[in-house]
Amino acid sequence: MQLPSLDQIQGLLNKQGYISEEFIAMSLFLSMQLEKPLLIEGPAGVGKTEIAKVLAKILDTELIRLQCYEGLDSSHALYEWNYQHQLLYLKMLDESNTSLKEKEANIFSEKFLLKRPILDAISREKNVVLLIDEIDRADEEFESFLLEVLSDWQITIPEIGTYIAKSKPHIILTGNRTRELSEALRRRCLYLWIDYPSFEKELAIVQTKVPNIDQNLGKEICLFMKALREMRLEKTPGVSEAIDWATALVNMNIDHLDKKIVEDTLGVVLKDWQDMKHTQDSLDELLLKTGVSKKM
Amino acid sequence: MKRQTSISGNLVQLCRFLRRKGFSLSAADESNALSALKLIPIKKESNFRMCLKSIFPKSKYQQERFDEYYNEFWFQLAKAVDSKVKKVPEKKQTPAQKKEAQFDSIKKWLNLEGSTEEKEIAAPSAIELLSKKHFEELSEEELRLMMQLLRKMAKKITHTKSRLRQKSKKQKTLDLKRTMQFNLRKGKDVQRFIFSENKNKKLKLVLLCDVSKSMDLYSRFFIHLIYAFQNSYDKISTFVFSTALHEVTEILNNHEFEQAFEMISDRVPQWSGGTSIGSCFQDFVKDFGYQKLDKKTVVLILSDGWDTGKPAVMKSAMQQIYKQTKKIIWLNPLAGNENFSPEALGLKTALPYVDVLASAHNLESLKLAMNQIGRRRSLQPNNQYLEMN
Structure with a gap:
């Protein structure tokens, strides 16, 4: 898909009712062009989340949102196996004489994989907008899960192997600075601070x-x-x-x-x-x- | 390799300049900036600047300062064109001055009037009376009651649950994920269920207690406080200091209070002597920092902040502790005084790195401060000072 140019972005933002400064448009433009996540910080209620929503509208694509909270872990953000389903499937296979190897291959296939927002976003055919909202609310450990996705666009699932993105989503992270984010995360992103407007x-x-x-x-x-x-x-x-x-x-x-x-x-x-x-x-x-x- | 054009050359120079200003820029950032410059329409100079501005800064502070540095760089560059040497002298806001500015804003805030919040009037119970009473005025009997309360408080604070889960022997909540993982290793049938519970939050405490002359009135009480904490919680390390630093964790762990107190007074020759907080903190960072400090540690400092050493030593030590810990809480018994302002030079120097400054002159104020332990570090400076009375 052809990405919009800088002037187009500014125009499109205005058209969607998002009054922005030039600088915001520039950050958005570069994050799209360089395929880097955009980390937006600023006080509450200045339209950080809104940027992601508007971006999805501009690109005419879907917005996948991950709301962060304390205790959020990989099974809620990346993926989880559908255990109930797996158990039932095993019971069903009891009578048939499939080998253990086959069973294992079956049970750890995509069929039994529950895609949580991040895996979902990178497994779509079309580029989506992935909004990771209020990242500072999640535990520090959670940031580490993100690093692999943010820099290499892949998720490693031990049972299957490495899951490489079919399309690179436009990732927007927002934060309120309730705690300092790690250097590692910052390094992988472009940074944008939005203040109260004039x-x-x-x-x-x-x-x-x-x-x-x-x-x-x-x-x-x-x-x-x-x-x-x-x-x-x-x-x-x-x-x-x-x-x-x-x-x-x-x-x-x-x-x-x-x-x-x-x-x-x-x-x-x-x-x-x-x-x-x-x-x-x-x-x-x-x-x-x-x-x-x-x-x- | 590409031939170095003047743009890429200047860009590398700019990066170096910014690095000297405290930006952490990698080679990847430089190449990003170069490829970004190819993409944007360079019709006007501001596009160029904005493009770099969205790539180089990695925090709010850096973003705010970028324009200033950017202009300074080009100014210096133009000046240096004749004399080939492009060395740019360090000036303007050094980190020290920056902290100074932050401190000024805190100071300004501290001088504001306290909240005019109305106080509720209730018939005073024994505990209530106790909770308003100055620690210096306590009798032995009251002190014992106080210790009971403290122990309860310490227990509550140090036993909070995280949202993360871990394997448990209590058969309360079935954990399907772990059950599957366990049983698949054994074959097709489910042989055993695995249960899980919420993890305990691993909070670590480091107490640094001032036992110098100026703290004489309070240090006995503070040792009491430490004792209460240490008895209900094992991930705690305690140090006392006046002119030198001593670890007393073991003594407090293994002895009755009276005995422990005596031993500490014996072992610490500078008991009730002068103070050199800065150098003691420096020793702490040097000798124990690696082992005791991490992002799950809360450092509790009990001191009045009268430091006879150099402020620079204090500053660098506090800076390091601040960086490596979850939170720094400074309890200052003098802060209970109405006319208190953080005048002591040591405290003044340390203040920018203190997350919570609270008085600890009575139980109520102590409670307020203790409640802060479990909370996260707030980055807004106006949360730093706990309102007392």
């Missing part, structure tokens, strides 16, 4: 995602979010919260912010009660920064 970019994002938003309201929301992020909060709200908030306000037919509205809907933006309390205390100041209270 005011203009966030406004563009909100306007794209919530098309029927009032011009003024959009600006006010983005200014408010910007001021909010400058405060020292436990959980700083991301872009997705801004979009949620905008959607909520538009659905309530509101076209401007004031103190009461902000107080009532703060739960959409902040997800921590201490943050809420803290924000409510300094709401006047925040609104002043946003330029809302001047009008009143």
